[in-house]
Amino acid sequence: xxxxxxxxxxxxxxxxxxxxxxxxxxxxxxxxxxxxxxxxxxxxxxxxxxxxxxxxxxxxxxxxxx
Ligand SMILES: [Zn+2]
Numbered sequence: 001x002x003x004x005x006x007x008x009x010x011x012x013x014x015x016x017x018x019x020x021x022x023x024x025x026x027x028x029x030x031x032x033x034x035x036x037x038x039x040x041x042x043x044x045x046x047x048x049x050x051x052x053x054x055x056x057x058x059x060x061x062x063x064x065x066x
Contacts, residue, residue, distance in 0.1 A: 010039035
């Protein structure tokens with residue numbers, strides 16, 4: 001079991017570490033869901049349905065300019 005593989009809750013495919021993703025965290029529990037940015041529509045639906053339950057965080061990958 002690898003913890004480094006994050007699966008998208010919408011399309012069930014893994015989200016590579018180098019890709020930015022959208023994280024949903026439930027306020028009433030430890031549950032977390034991750035989405036591709038391209039799948040964030042599904043995440044938005046959840047948040048829109050229950051905005052007081054889910055906290056949405058968009059994780060950006062910082063580019064190292066060099
Ligand atoms: Zn996805």
